[in-house]
Amino acid sequence: MIEFDHVSKYYGKKQVLKDLNFTIPDGKFVTVIGPSGCGKTTTLRTINRLTDIDQGSVRIDGVNIMDRDKVELRRSIGYVIQQIGLFPNMTVAENISVVPRLLKYDKARCEKIVDDMLAMVHMEEFRDKYPSEMSGGQQQRIGVLRALAASPEIILMDEPFSALDPMTRASLQEEFKNLQQKLNKTIVFVTHDMDEALKLADTIIFMVDGKVVQIASPEEMLDHPATDLVRSFLGKHIRDQAAPTKxxxxxxxxxxxxxxxxxxxxxxxxxxxxxxxxxxxxxxxxxxxxxxxxxxxxxxxxxxxxxxxxxxxxxxxxxxxxxxxxxxxxxxxxxxxxxxxxxxxxxxxxxxxxxxxxxxxxxxxxxxxxx
Missing domain, CATH: 3.10.580.10 (CBS-domain)
Incomplete structure (x- = not known):
């Protein structure tokens, strides 16, 4: 469980996170959505201490993350970004096993992890390929597998599919949602795209200007948006449009x-x-x-x-x-x-x-x- 307790963050005199209070239960898929500059990526980065907070606390399973070693904390949390971030000089197998090797897993265990990960997405034949030999969608799949390789309970994802074409993106969204349900991981997923939020989330956290304005399931948010901005951003009017459209x-x-x-x-x-x-x-x-x-x-x-x-x-x-x-x-x-x-x-x-x-x-x- 991830708990935000009166969390605030400043850059100079500008307050970018404003007294955040919410809880993310274990095994849930939570999307953080809102307009550009609302603080959603900063919120994500506080969980693995890529950004340290100035006030309040973030706790994982009851433990204040400020009491944990930064490196140990980050190795225990999966992290996937838009740029994918695969090491170009490493094979797929080497990329997937980066964190297990840093955690000093033995060679046989690392190889089994790689084999199991690739089998989950039917990409066994890519084991010895390099990133340059794969499409963007294939590379992003490997990026997700790398985040899963050390079996973290929490995975953070910062707009991981936004640079992909619509068809590949839709396919990856569906695959990843199925994978999350199968593995029962806690996912915190930042997006500016209402389509992703509606399709993937168990719960949506809507942020504006560094504040949380609504936390709800997709259905609840569509039916009962908290503000006019939430209503327009999530496109509730699509349901209410009477005029025929082609x-x-x-x-x-x-x-x-x-x-x-x-x-x-x-x-x-x-x-x-x-x-x-x-x-x-x-x-x-x-x-x-x-x-x-x-x-x-x-x-x-x-x-x-x-x-x-x-x-x-x-x-x-x-x-x-x-x-x-x-x-x-x-x-x-x-x-x-x-x-x-x-x-x-x-x-x-x-x-x-x-x-x-x-x-x-x-x-x-x-x-x-x-x-």
Whole structure:
């Protein structure tokens, strides 16, 4: 359990954290969300003492973290950041085992940890690869495994998926939520993205100007936002919008796609170049949508194939340009899927709709192009 008791932090005369009081129970997934500069990353960094507080206390399992050695504390807490931070001169196995080796685990134990971690995400064949040989999504998976390697009870995550493309991001979110539930770890996850908060969290902590303004489950926060800012930031008005809206109003048009007659190697190179784990597939003649191809299928079947066509899967939900957005959005919420593929009148790929793209479009309608 993590307890914040009247925590404040100053940078010079500026108070960036203002009397924070809350508790994070064991085994829960908690997202900290709010506008830029609200103090969410500073709050996260106080837990492992990357930032020391000026007033109050932070306790883990009843022990004041100021009474613990900084290095020992940080080695006992997983930490994942947006920049991934893999060591480029180390293999995947060496990166994953960094903390276990620092903790003086013997070689056999370290190797078993690496094998077990990679097996959890079906990436055993990447054991001896270097970060430069992997896509952004694959690197971030290894970053998460490294944070889990010493079996910490707490993992801190600072916008770890924000630099990834929408499809890879949605896939990683789903994988990580399943992993957290399986391992029962306590996750503190900073984001500025309401989509991530709604999709991942058991509890959302909403911060504004260094203060906590609401702590609630996603459902409670959507139904009973504490302030107008919480209401608009979380997009509650999406539920209340009466005017019909079309999927094309909310879709992302710049998506990565490939034709079905392309080779496996070319497909893999494209995934690596754009740091994606999935590509949309279209016919080489006419451009009709065929389905998706994933990095997992390339790894599993790619060596026996000349082209990607046999491993194209038509399993993704689709919508049509002109369809009401609500149907696609309801599907995304109810199913937990990452995206819906939008097709034009000739069955060609027009774009994709994600919960994030819906939220971003609504925000732009509210505030225009303000930064």
């Amino acid at each position: 999927v094309e109003d909310y879709m992302l048009r710049n998506v990565r796609k490939i034709t079905q007659n392309r080779g496996v190697h070319e497909c893999a190179e494209m995934m690596a170049r754009y740091s994606v784990d999935t590509l949309l597939v279209e016919e080489s003649r006419g451009g009709k949508y065929m389905g998706i191809v994933s990095i997992g299928d390339l790894r599993k079947y790619g060596r026996t194939l000349k082209t990607i066509e046999p491993i194209v899967r038509d399993t993704q939900r689709t919508a049509r340009v002109g369809d009401e957005a609500k149907e696609s959005f309801d599907y995304l919420i109810d199913s937990g899927a990452g995206y819906v593929v939008v097709l034009d009148e000739k069955d060609r790929i027009a774009g994709i709709v994600t919960k994030t793209s819906v939220a971003r479009s609504v925000a732009e309608n509210l505030w225009g192009d303000e930064q």
